[in-house]
Amino acid sequence: MMDKDWKKVLTAMIPIFREIKDRTSYEKSVLMLEVAINDTHGGEFMENGNLKMTSDIFKVRYYPPFDYKAEAKGIIVKKFLNDSLAKSSSLKAGDEIVAINGIKMEDWLKERGTLLPASNNAVKYRQLSTANNDRGDTFAFSNLKGETVNVKVRRDRAYLNLKLVMLDRHNRKSVKIIEDDILQKRAKEKKIKGIEYIGDDITLFRAGNIFDKDLPKDKDLAKLSTELKSKKALVFDMRKYPQAPGLFGYYLPLVLGKAPFAFARYYAADLKDPGAFIHREDIENYMYVSKDGTKPMGELYTGKIVILTDENAQSMGEWFSMMLRQFNTNATIIGSQTAGADGDVKRLNLPGGYRFSFTGNGIFYPDGRETQRVGIKPDIYFKVSAKDLSGVEDAHLQRALKYIREGK
Numbered sequence: 001m002m003d004k005d006w007k008k009v010l011t012a013m014i015p016i017f018r019e020i021k022d023r024t025s026y027e028k029s030v031l032m033l034e035v036a037i038n039d040t041h042g043g044e045f046m047e048n049g050n051l052k053m054t055s056d057i058f059k060v061r062y063y064p065p066f067d068y069k070a071e072a073k074g075i076i077v078k079k080f081l082n083d084s085l086a087k088s089s090s091l092k093a094g095d096e097i098v099a100i101n102g103i104k105m106e107d108w109l110k111e112r113g114t115l116l117p118a119s120n121n122a123v124k125y126r127q128l129s130t131a132n133n134d135r136g137d138t139f140a141f142s143n144l145k146g147e148t149v150n151v152k153v154r155r156d157r158a159y160l161n162l163k164l165v166m167l168d169r170h171n172r173k174s175v176k177i178i179e180d181d182i183l184q185k186r187a188k189e190k191k192i193k194g195i196e197y198i199g200d201d202i203t204l205f206r207a208g209n210i211f212d213k214d215l216p217k218d219k220d221l222a223k224l225s226t227e228l229k230s231k232k233a234l235v236f237d238m239r240k241y242p243q244a245p246g247l248f249g250y251y252l253p254l255v256l257g258k259a260p261f262a263f264a265r266y267y268a269a270d271l272k273d274p275g276a277f278i279h280r281e282d283i284e285n286y287m288y289v290s291k292d293g294t295k296p297m298g299e300l301y302t303g304k305i306v307i308l309t310d311e312n313a314q315s316m317g318e319w320f321s322m323m324l325r326q327f328n329t330n331a332t333i334i335g336s337q338t339a340g341a342d343g344d345v346k347r348l349n350l351p352g353g354y355r356f357s358f359t360g361n362g363i364f365y366p367d368g369r370e371t372q373r374v375g376i377k378p379d380i381y382f383k384v385s386a387k388d389l390s391g392v393e394d395a396h397l398q399r400a401l402k403y404i405r406e407g408k
Contacts, residue, residue, distance in 0.1 A: 001372050002038050009036045023352075024053040030354060031057070034117040037358055038373060040314060040341035042117030043127065044357035048135055055169075057115065058142040062166035063178055065089055069389055070128035070140045072121070074098045074105050074154065076386045078130075081167075081181040090162040091153060093390035098159070099152035112142050119340030119373040122311035126339075131312075136178055141166065201232035202404060204397070207317060208240020210247055216255075225255035225297040233304035233404040237397070238313045238321050239335075248320040250288040256301040256327070260287040263326045264319075264371075267362035269346075277362055287323070305331040306400045309376055310383075314339035319363065321376045326366075334400050336383050338375035 002009075013033060020026045031051075034042035045051060054060065065085035067078040074096040080086035086093070100108050109128055116127040116139065128140040141149075147166045152159060167174035194210035197203055216224050228234065242248060253260065260283045267277040268285075283289055307324050309317075318338050325331050346360030363371050380403065388395035402408075 001370075002036065004036060006037075009033070024056045026352065027051055027053050027354075028057050028115065030350065030356065031115045031117070034356065035115060037117070038119055039117060039358050040119040040123045040339040041345045041357050041359045043123075044345065044347070044355065045117065050354060054137070058112075058139055059144075060138055060142045061169050062141055062144045062147055063136070063138050063169060063174065064141055064164070064166055066091070066093070067130045068097075068140070069131055070109055070125045072106060072109075072125065074386075075109075075140055076389050078389050081177055085177070089165070091151070091164060092155065094155070094387055096154040096386050097151045097164075098154050101150050109140060112139055120337060120375065122337040122375070123339050126311040136182060198235075198401065202235060202401070203228060203231050203233075204235045204237065205247075206237045206240070207242040207248075207320070208237075210242075210244045212244050212246065215244055215246055216251060221251075221255055222297065225257075228255060229257075229298070229301050229303075231303055233306060234301075235306045235308065235397070235400055235404075236321075236324055237308045238317045238324075239308055239310050239396070240312060240317070241314060242316050242320060245316060245320075246288070248323065253287060253296060253327075254294070255297055257296045257298050258300055258327055259296050260289050261326070262286045263323045263366070265364040265366060265368065267364070269360060300328060302328055302330060304404055306404060307331065307333045307335075308396055308400060309333055309335035309338050309378060310396070311337060311339060313376065315341050315343075315345060318342040318371065318376050322363075322365070322371070325376075325379075332380060332403065333376065333378040334380045334382050334403060335378045335396065336381060340371065340373040340375040342371040342376075 013029065016029050016032065020029055030045060034045050046054070066080045066089075069076045069078060077091055077093050077095045077097070079093055080089065098105050109125070113124045113128055116124055118124045118127065127137075130138060144166065147168050149164050149166065151162050151164045153162055167177060169175055169178070192206065192209045194206050194214055195203065196206070262281070262283055263286060266280045266285050268280050270276040270278045305324055305327055307321050309321055313321055313335070319342055321333065321338070322342075325333055341359050342363035343359040343361030345357055348356040350356055359372060365371065382396060382399050384395045
């Protein structure tokens with residue numbers, strides 16, 4: 001699944017590791033190895049508390065005055081960090097930056113994504129963006145020479161050459177603005193409902209906002225089963241990592257009348273034969289199987305099931321998206337390429353308290369199609385437009401509701 005032969009990669013890395021002189025060069029060398037395996041799980045190496053020399057490696061002194069989404073041909077301005085910055089900037093929400101300092105965006109982002117581990121380009125652009133990122137990473141604007149850059153912007157149908165003034169992380173006032181914005185986002189995230197009722201006929205489940213404490217009690221299961229089966233459609237938002245796997249592996253199948261089933265082909269490492277993998281065929285490897293004889297409640301739910309995916313659907317999120325897609329004959333995935341790291345993450349301990357992370361199991365569709373690097377294929381391709389990214393509504397969810405109500 002790698003682009004390069006692993007033995008050749010290791011051979012080429014030997015002289016690089018020999019030249020390590022400090023923590024920065026050590027972390028950068030390990031990052032180069034993580035990038036070489038073409039695996040989104042390798043991004044764990046960059047999580048808070050693990051990678052300590054981010055600023056030195058990526059040279060991320062300057063921070064844009066707005067949130068943004070990086071894409072192949074442009075950086076889309078989503079929302080300014082505050083009203084004052086929005087008024088003072090020559091850019092506007094919805095603008096698409098197509099060149100920086102005369103360099104086309106495709107080349108600009110390719111250079112800045114060199115040390116970002118990813119299974120596919122969708123994840124590269126995710127890591128270059130600010131979405132779902134509370135570390136304050138702005139890798140798309142790394143390695144700048146100063147706080148002012150020349151940008152070429154597409155606004156509506158016109159192209160404009162503008163000056164973009166960045167925030168300087170060496171300035172206390174700028175740091176306070178950045179920190180306040182991150183704290184506001186965290187507070188807003190906590191207020192998002194895990195389960196939301198849209199009208200009388202649709203229930204929305206947000207996988208990243210439902211926690212174990214929210215799981216139903218045994219005494220409420222029969223009522224929940226009746227309630228959910230009365231709905232025209234169930235929407236599952238898998239764009240954030242699932243926080244309560246028991247909901248998908250046990251409770252939902254139970255109350256919706258679905259017996260445990262093998263929805264994938266799961267290959268695990270054979271610890272007795274390094275390098276070999278074993279096909280795990282037992283149902284217990286895919287879904288929870290009750291030991292006390294508990295059966296699914298009533299008939300199978302036959303209403304519409306809509307699964308929302310994008311580059312943020314990763315690992316367990318991809319796994320349960322596969323399960324939901326095969327739950328009944330009325331299930332549809334709406335979205336774009338996922339993270340392409342479906343198998344469980346494995347970790348190797350490295351000197352200095354570091355961990356080298358990678359996908360340790362092979363996950364395939366029942367017909368043998370691969371998911372590693374490829375991701376979960378949507379039935380209806382959808383990507384949010386530049387205009388909608390700067391808006392208030394969740395355009396992806398609105399597309400799902402349109403499909404439910406109009407059938408297209």
